[in-house]
Amino acid sequence: MFESAEIGHAIDKESYEKAVIELREALLEAQFELKQQSRFPVLILINGIEGAGKGETVKLLSEWMDPRLIHVESFLTPTDEELARPAQWRFWRKLPPKGQIGIFFGNWYSQMLHARVDGDIKDARLDQLIDATERFERMLCDEGALIFKFWFHLSKKQLKNRLKELESDPQRSWQINPLDWKQSEVYDRFVRFGERVLRRTSRDYAPWYVIEGSDANYRSLTVGRTLLEGLQAALKLKGRPRPQPHAAPLVASLDNRSLLDSLDLSLTLSKDDYKQQLAAEQQRLALLVRDKRFRSHALMAVFEGNDAAGKGGAIRRVTGSLDPRQYRTVPIAAPTEEERAQPYLWRFWRHIPARRQFTIFDRSWYGRVLVERVEGFCTPADWLRAYGEINDFEEQLHDYKIVLVKFWLAIDKDEQARRFKEREETAFKRYKITDEDWRNRDKWEQYVDAVGDMVDRTSSEIAPWTLVEANDKRYARVKILRTINDALEAAFKRS
Amino acid sequence: MFESAEIGHAIDKESYEKAVIELREALLEAQFELKQQSRFPVLILINGIEGAGKGETVKLLSEWMDPRLIHVESFLTPTDEELARPAQWRFWRKLPPKGQIGIFFGNWYSQMLHARVDGDIKDARLDQLIDATERFERMLCDEGALIFKFWFHLSKKQLKNRLKELESDPQRSWQINPLDWKQSEVYDRFVRFGERVLRRTSRDYAPWYVIEGSDANYRSLTVGRTLLEGLQAALKLKGRPRPQPHAAPLVASLDNRSLLDSLDLSLTLSKDDYKQQLAAEQQRLALLVRDKRFRSHALMAVFEGNDAAGKGGAIRRVTGSLDPRQYRTVPIAAPTEEERAQPYLWRFWRHIPARRQFTIFDRSWYGRVLVERVEGFCTPADWLRAYGEINDFEEQLHDYKIVLVKFWLAIDKDEQARRFKEREETAFKRYKITDEDWRNRDKWEQYVDAVGDMVDRTSSEIAPWTLVEANDKRYARVKILRTINDALEAAFKRS
Incomplete structure (x- = not known):
């Protein structure tokens, strides 16, 4: 599931800066058209490994787009009000309206994954949560929503390097919190259960996009481009959105590196x-x-x-x-x-x-x-x-x-x-x-x-x-x- | 879930016989058209309370329709060959091809329900089976299948009467087997878990039809009419079947008795x-x-x-x-x-x-x-x-x-x-x-x-x-x- 996100995708600074100019413009235009049409909402779910650039990407997206029409919601500790109601209530109240974009951080996937990794729930309960999630997302799509699910990935080695890098940089070492370190220890469990969740919930109407997180340029451009292509395709569909109108396109690798390219075909045996x-x-x-x-x-x-x-x-x-x-x-x-x-x-x-x-x-x-x-x-x-x-x-x-x-x-x-x-x-x-x-x-x-x-x-x-x-x-x-x-x-x- | 199937629906002999003539003809015609088009298969699932007329209805359907194009499969004890493969294999091998009708008796629902009623599995496992079933049926529908799911129902009282009736009739008492009696004892559990299963698996693309089973005329006509209307609607849809082409219609009560009619509106309070x-x-x-x-x-x-x-x-x-x-x-x-x-x-x-x-x-x-x-x-x-x-x-x-x-x-x-x-x-x-x-x-x-x-x-x-x-x-x-x-x-x- 994560193979293509461990091959060291990267984009150099110059190509990146050139591409971003066009991308931003196109994204703003699509966002404007989205508002004009006000036919459907866009929901972006952010998940994955700690340190793989989730926060940075969200920050960037908010900068690139019109902030009046994009809302970042992070669901950390529930409020009293939220605790007093069924678990889904906090997500419903933050759903983006038609014509707008909502970015959900710490969403339903984060919650079920953390619960499973920490051992608070077992597989059968995880499956029930996955099932409820599928029904929820299916309903949102039937109602017209365009959903992007991004999983930011790092290989175990990349994660270790990343943590070391942060630690040795006095200006950034505050970014490492105990949770990150804990994450490194529980990496295997996180990836294992993450894979189970992705396998079950990557459906045609709301697929997962796994993004290699180690190179900021590659990661940002890929997310931006995926959003853009998905948005443009959905905006082109006129008439009332039907089930599965929005199967977002699969996006080709931006740095022209593929999983197959990463193979060493010179291997031989005497x-x-x-x-x-x-x-x-x-x-x-x-x-x-x-x-x-x-x-x-x-x-x-x-x-x-x-x-x-x-x-x-x-x-x-x-x-x-x-x-x-x-x-x-x-x-x-x-x-x-x-x-x-x-x-x-x-x-x-x-x-x-x-x-x-x-x-x-x-x-x-x-x-x-x-x-x-x-x-x-x-x-x-x-x-x-x-x-x-x-x-x-x-x-x-x-x-x-x-x-x-x-x-x-x-x-x-x-x-x-x-x-x-x-x-x-x-x-x-x-x-x-x-x-x-x-x-x-x-x-x-x-x-x-x-x-x-x-x-x-x-x-x-x-x-x-x-x-x-x-x-x-x-x-x-x-x-x-x-x-x-x-x-x-x-x-x-x-x- | 079973309210409308406990109000004593019935159709008199004369009306029944008159209606059946037309119904049979129309069913045969639809079946012929189904074969001609050979665009999609039809799958009929038979479930419900013992003694509510499942067997009789299936027998009748086989008589009404062209037997070369309708296949009744009952999945009782699995064969050695079936036991040696994943549970779904036995259903796959019996799936009706495009243009034909398959009637599945003792299908996946019977199996999960009996396992739950007997206490072999718990709710969490039942939910997993329900989830797998939903994915399976969704896939079949995406592939074009038209699915009818019939639940034959009797109220507890009706079931008891039915069993007594059978017992006192020497010619039919052989029909009562220990399973039926056991069924009577476990009626409450069966209905409770049945309701959970029906609630979860009655989706727009493959809804359940609950049929009151006590009156043979009503039961047979209702099943036949539901099939006919669903078939005719699906045959009319030209072009490649799309997801949800086949949301079978809801069929109005045949004896003009409705749940609301069964209320006693003369009730008063001083x-x-x-x-x-x-x-x-x-x-x-x-x-x-x-x-x-x-x-x-x-x-x-x-x-x-x-x-x-x-x-x-x-x-x-x-x-x-x-x-x-x-x-x-x-x-x-x-x-x-x-x-x-x-x-x-x-x-x-x-x-x-x-x-x-x-x-x-x-x-x-x-x-x-x-x-x-x-x-x-x-x-x-x-x-x-x-x-x-x-x-x-x-x-x-x-x-x-x-x-x-x-x-x-x-x-x-x-x-x-x-x-x-x-x-x-x-x-x-x-x-x-x-x-x-x-x-x-x-x-x-x-x-x-x-x-x-x-x-x-x-x-x-x-x-x-x-x-x-x-x-x-x-x-x-x-x-x-x-x-x-x-x-x-x-x-x-x-x-």
Whole structure:
């Protein structure tokens, strides 16, 4: 969920200052139009890690926009009046009216998260609060509200650096309060429960935007740009707002750094190491699926990746030492007529392994947010809601102790060209390459965005994505097998 | 929630047989059109009290419709194959494809309800299951499915009669199995948890229909007619199904018996009794709101009713013996400009009493499903989703220990005419009567439907409606005061 927000996004001062001038102007204009139309309110929720720039960003937004039409509300200690009424009352009374913008700090999410992190409530109660929140936000959206939810993120290391930096700066050391330090200690819990909350509440009508907080320029510009694009899209929709009018757009990375770019594709494995490690991992997998503890589990592996990234070869190595009765490979192509007559996820539910079984998906349900999104085979509303639906689906697998591993096999554009040519030149590989493969290359950048959004929105503790550096096939295959084995062992330990 | 399904609906044999001929034909036609279009599937969920005719109705539907396009699935004991996979798998594999109808018996609702009634799970877990169900059904609807959820109901007395009847009939006594008897014992729990489930899962895109089950003719015709109208409406919508295309219509009572008709409006109270009882109940209320236990509670009273039903007079009697600092009357008229700039419920959240306070709403948030529905001030989508939103709202009040009492003051049409004329003739009452009041009378029947739907969908254990026979003002006033007092006392006992 937080992968793309830990890769060190940054924007230099000059680019920043240049961009801000335009951004401010456009934001003011949008804000004016919002007031003119007075058709819907805008609600901005600010959450995330302490020290990741929440306060600074809010301050900046207030400076950039017309202060008469933007209201910052922070919900710290409730007042007597608030304590004397149901918990939601304090939020209702501060809701921005149509035509205006409200920034909610310390909102319902902060409260449920702190309660869970501090151990005041358990998961079941957290789920009830999440559920109530979903109903509340859904109602607000049905009533026309445009909601932005920002999660400011820092990796654990970034947080430590940030705290040290503040401490050693006498002018700023007053900014560190005990809560910050406590935060550092409870970072893991905060991120774990935060992920659960984000996974459940990132719905198409009110998605989360995870913002890497370490670089102020990047963070400020990204928030500003997201707001601007969302506002402009909503203002363009005329007529009465309908449910889901406002699925705010996903915003491309501003510094042109993506999660995929952050991979080190030069990683390789020598032939000897490969042989040895492959054999060892294959052997390990064969033992694990025969382990007594596997009887209460099942295993699912999803393979996605660039064309010619080596999915097929990797899958054959995974199954190399397994009994064919124990695993099944399901290649996902265009849906059959029977499958088209059913809800999207039906064709995957069909192939869920029984206990003690292992199913490999060669492409998967992620087609909806990859090829269908990029090629326009479904509407934005469809693929936007798919993230939440997929998370719900995978949570059910996890709850049933099905171990799910998901691989994105990444190669770079040059390596892909090399492999395409090789395929064309090798007789027995020629069937693998078509004109469509070459056409898909033109959409390389769109796929990079789609993969980034996919990982950000569907990688979670219960169903993490593994990005596989696949320029070197040997390295990729061993990494895949090792990831599967580690995941199985971890699951056995948990149960 | 079950009020309208306990009033003894019935249809005579002759009318039934005549109606069925047309109904069957129309259903077959709709089914054919459904197949022709093959744009969406239809899912019918069958739930409710044992002995209320679930099985019989399903049998009948299968006979009425083309059996090749309707599939009855009953989910009793899971098979080995099903047990080896996540719980939802067995439902996915039986989902009807586009163009066809699936009837699900013993579905997800039966399972969660039985688990809760048997004490295998607690409320928090039930809430998690409800939440998962909501996500599942929402996804199915987003994918185009048309869902009907039927709850077959019997009052406790009807259930007992039904069981006796079966027992004494040698030819049918085999139909009674131990489960039925057990059901009779656990009736109260079943209805209580059933209500919680229905309240939470009756959403605009997949509402519940509560069917009184004691009369086979009424039950069969109502189910058939509901299906037919829902099908026809969905088939008319061309183009790709969008979220909420299929908010199935609310169906007017088939035997022209309504919840309001079932009231005995001849109830009266003599002047002496009135004086004495009124004073006693007023005194009781004054003591209750000064009771120490009221410090952790608050009180809200909602007054709705026919024009000239005596709301104002009743409210004055309620507050007659109270300290003006402790209560507040909020008259609800057309929303102000400020209120129109906010979500619908905002203007009511504003007036939620603090602890130890008492707020009286002279008309209320129910305006949306009454006057706004009847007069067309909002779209059907708006008032259809309002039932769920109102239930969510009232649940929050209840969770905060706010005692909520809701009154519908009912008079008959003649009595209303009499009062209107009296107002016209009495100088100091003349301001109370306008041309609009006379115009509203033309919509009497529409209001009867709206009130029935309102009570069915928003009367619940935590926030019940009280229908007040108000032809006699004295009787009404005492009943209202007594209801408030009883509710407060019950709340004190609970806490």
